[in-house]
Amino acid sequence: xxxxxxxxxxxxxxxxxxxxxxxxxxxxxxxxxxxxxxxxxxxxxxxxxxxxxxxxxxxxxxxxxxxxxxxxxxxxxxxxxxxxxxxxxxxxxxxxxxxxxxxxxxxxxxxxxxxxxxxxxxxxxxxxxxxxxxxxxxxxxxxxxxxxxxxxxxxxxxxxxxxxxxxxxxxxxxxxxxxxxxxxxxxxxxxxxxxxxxxxxxxxxxxxxxxxxxxxxxxxxxxxxxxxxxxxxxxxxxxxxxxxxxxxxxxxxxxxxxxxxxxxxxxxxxxxxxxxxxxxxxxxxxxxxxxxxxxxxxxxxxxxxxxxxxxxxxxxxxxxxxxxxxxxxxxxxxxxxxxxxxxxxxxxxxxxxxxxxxxxxxxxxxxxxxxxxxxxxxxxxxxxxxxxxxxxxxxxxxxxxxxxxxxxxxxxxxxxxxxxxxxxxxxxxxxxxxxxxxxxxxxxxxxxxxxxxxxxxxxxxxxxxxxxxxxxxxxxxxxxxxxxxxxxx
Numbered sequence: 001x002x003x004x005x006x007x008x009x010x011x012x013x014x015x016x017x018x019x020x021x022x023x024x025x026x027x028x029x030x031x032x033x034x035x036x037x038x039x040x041x042x043x044x045x046x047x048x049x050x051x052x053x054x055x056x057x058x059x060x061x062x063x064x065x066x067x068x069x070x071x072x073x074x075x076x077x078x079x080x081x082x083x084x085x086x087x088x089x090x091x092x093x094x095x096x097x098x099x100x101x102x103x104x105x106x107x108x109x110x111x112x113x114x115x116x117x118x119x120x121x122x123x124x125x126x127x128x129x130x131x132x133x134x135x136x137x138x139x140x141x142x143x144x145x146x147x148x149x150x151x152x153x154x155x156x157x158x159x160x161x162x163x164x165x166x167x168x169x170x171x172x173x174x175x176x177x178x179x180x181x182x183x184x185x186x187x188x189x190x191x192x193x194x195x196x197x198x199x200x201x202x203x204x205x206x207x208x209x210x211x212x213x214x215x216x217x218x219x220x221x222x223x224x225x226x227x228x229x230x231x232x233x234x235x236x237x238x239x240x241x242x243x244x245x246x247x248x249x250x251x252x253x254x255x256x257x258x259x260x261x262x263x264x265x266x267x268x269x270x271x272x273x274x275x276x277x278x279x280x281x282x283x284x285x286x287x288x289x290x291x292x293x294x295x296x297x298x299x300x301x302x303x304x305x306x307x308x309x310x311x312x313x314x315x316x317x318x319x320x321x322x323x324x325x326x327x328x329x330x331x332x333x334x335x336x337x338x339x340x341x342x343x344x345x346x347x348x349x350x351x352x353x354x355x356x357x358x359x360x361x362x363x364x365x366x367x368x369x370x371x372x373x374x375x376x377x378x379x380x381x382x383x384x385x386x387x388x389x390x391x392x393x394x395x396x397x398x399x400x401x402x403x404x405x406x407x408x409x410x411x412x413x414x415x416x417x418x419x420x421x422x423x424x425x426x427x428x429x430x431x432x433x434x435x436x437x438x439x440x441x442x443x444x445x446x447x448x449x450x451x452x453x454x455x456x457x458x459x460x461x462x463x464x465x466x467x468x469x470x471x472x473x474x475x476x477x478x479x480x481x482x483x484x485x486x487x488x489x
Contacts, residue, residue, distance in 0.1 A: 027139060028127050033408070033448040038465060039455030043448060045471040049479040051443050053175045054257055054486055055204070055316060055431040058163075060177050060187035062437075063201055064194075066162045072152040073103035075161065076129075077110060079435045081338035086122055087113050088338070098333055104149065111145035121407040121445070128441035133166070163437045167199050170440035174200040174488055176257045181207050181246040182224040185253050192254070205250045205258040205313065207304060210243065213278070213288050213296050222283065234283065236275035236296070240303055247307050256486045258308055259316040260301075263323070264345045267353035270295030298354065305358045308365040314486055315365045318402065319380075320346045320372040342372050342404055348379045352386065355396075359387050366392050366485060368428065370399030374410060377417035384422050392485060394426025400446065402433065411449045425473050428482040447478050 025031065034040045069075045077083055077097075087097050087109060095101045096109040117123040130136040134152050138144050155161070160169070167175065179185065183203070191201045209221040226233045229242040268291060270278075278292045288296065308315045324330045326339040351369075358364035364387055371380045377398075384396045398418045401410035418424055430446035432439050451474055457463045458470070472480075483489065 028124070028131070028137075033445075034452050034455070036452070036455040036459045038458045039452040042451040042455055042470055042474050046447050046451065046474040046478040047444065048171070049447075049475050051170060051172045051432075051440060052479060052482045052486070052488060053172055053432050053440075054314075054428075054482055055176060055178075055259065055433055056439075057178050057433070057435045058175060058437065059435070060179075060185075060191060060201060060203075063163050063167070063175075064187045064190050066164050068159070068162050069156060071103050071107075071156060072149065073107045073110075075156070075436070075438055076126075077106055081336060082122055083110060083113075084338040086117060086120060090116055098337065107149055108142070108145050111140050111148070112142050114140045115142060124445060125439070125442060128445060129438045132441050132444075133161070133169070133438060164197050164199070166437040166440075168197075172199050172440065174202065176202045176204040176486075178206050178259060179203040179250075180209060180221075181205060181243060181250075182221065182228040184228065185250070188253050200254070202254040202256055203250055204316075205247060205255055206260060207243065207258075207300075208261055210239070211260060211262070211297050211300055213282055214293050219283060219285075234280065235277075236272070236279045236299070239279060239300075243304070244307060247311060247313075251311050251313075255311075255313060256488070257314045257316060258304070259318065260304075261318045261321060262297075263321065263343060265319065265347055265350045265354060266294040266298070267350040267357070268294040268298050270299055275299050301354060302357055305365055306361065306363040309358070309363040312487065313365060315367045316370065316399070317367065318370040318372070318399075319351075320344070320376065321403065340403075344373060344375075346371070346373070346376060346379070348383070352383060355383070355387050364396075366395050366397075368397040368399045370402040372403055372405070374405055374413055377413055378421065381417040381421035394423055394428075394481075394485075397426075397428055397485075398422065400427075400430050402431075406433070406442070408449060411446060412453055415450065415453045425476065426481060427477050428485050429477045429479070443478070447474070450474060450477060 031040055034043055084097050088094075090113045092109050092113065093099070096106050101109075114123060114126060126140060130140065130148070130152070134155050136148055136151055138148060140148055159165075177188075185203050188201060188203050191197060209215070209217055210225070212218060222233050222239070225239075225242050225246070229245040231238060231242040231245060233239045233242050270292075274292075275296060278288055278296050281292075282288050305315060307313075320343040321340050322343040323340045324335055325341060329337065329339050355364060355367070367387075369380045369383065371377065381398050384394075384398055387396045389395060398414065401407065401414045405411070405414060415424065418427060430443050432442055434442070454463070454470065454474065458465050
């Protein structure tokens with residue numbers, strides 16, 4: 001009669017499970033995201049490189065005023081639409097997101113949401129921020145929320161969490177904010193005059209409101225531009241004159257970067273007289289039709305690109321986002337509040353024509369193309385090689401994984417596309433793209449992913465382990481390439 005060995009099987013399964021638990025990596029330890037010995041060694045070379053935050057949405061006013069935050073909720077949840085989206089996905093009432101609930105209540109709700117966010121980069125960002133700034137290594141959850149709330153706020157009360165302190169603690173040597181052409185840049189002036197703050201804060205020229213002639217904001221914005229430049233804008237020619245004046249002003253304030261966001265790209269050539277009539281028509285209260293709007297945007301983009309080339313500005317182009325999809329919430333909260341998504345309307349042919357029109361005139365500036373749709377990685381990545389020249393090393397760049405691609409899978413996919421289609425060693429690396437002064441560990445996140453990507457290639461025999469070459473490569477992608485590309489020195 002056979003013996004009953006069910007207990008032996010149960011015990012064996014228990015031991016196997018315990019063995020797997022014991023062998024698991026510790027949560028977000030020193031080797032977090034580093035899966036090979038080569039990856040770990042490479043990260044050691046670049047982890048302490050400075051940060052050049054060449055694309056972000058930090059407020060120069062907040063940097064100048066340098067106010068101490070009252071608690072971790074103010075630091076974490078104020079203006080962070082990534083977190084807001086996750087909270088809404090968990091059915092959290094808007095009262096606890098952007099509403100009038102207390103900061104403690106909002107923090108508790110966010111702690112609850114964290115338990116549900118397996119795989120979301122927010123989970124990693126949140127815990128990197130807790131570790132690096134607060135020395136808290138306990139995972140955030142409903143049961144640990146009170147403990148972390150008390151400890152984090154005690155650290156804040158001790159000081160060192162003002163905007164400038166956080167920037168300096170993060171080893172940030174320079175920041176490029178995002179600024180409208182009509183902006184006075186008064187806070188940039190004040191920051192530059194304050195010699196106690198070592199980090200450079202440069203304005204970046206973002207003419208989105210100029211490019212979108214069909215928006216309701218266009219006519220009021222043109223009035224602001226006229227006032228700021230001292231040039232009355234009445235047609236396309238005077239618009240260009242006013243923008244030229246502002247570009248010169250931005251250059252005097254240290255500008256190195258520009259940016260624009262385009263939902264669509266349509267290349268339509270339009271004669272100058274028609275452009276003048278279109279602007280006059282819109283300023284008179286009429287609407288531009290689709291053809292007029294496309295012709296206007298094409299002409300203005302080309303004009304701006306030429307000016308950027310003449311002034312040695314880097315042109316960043318963020319392409320394809322579909323913004324403000326929820327009209328009800330847009331009316332309630334305004335833009336940039338977590339209701340944007342990925343679009344599918346970028347025409348490779350039109351984008352190529354746009355870049356070629358500048359290249360043909362010898363006035364294509366250094367350009368960084370950011371795609372929000374991961375399906376466009378190879379479209380944009382293959383576009384780079386069409387327009388490279390000796391003006392700069394890797395003059396045309398594929399931007400890092402942006403927005404919805406700012407995660408492990410998205411960044412690895414971007415690195416793979418760039419290395420397959422271009423020159424990874426010339427990549428200008430990560431952007432913070434944030435309104436939060438706690439977001440700088442995202443650079444560490446990127447550097448870990450980068451080193452693991454390269455480490456895998458080496459250990460698979462796809463690339464030799466040459467320590468001099470590889471150490472310089474990861475340091476350059478982390479900081480050095482951007483420093484040269486943007487003429488930071």
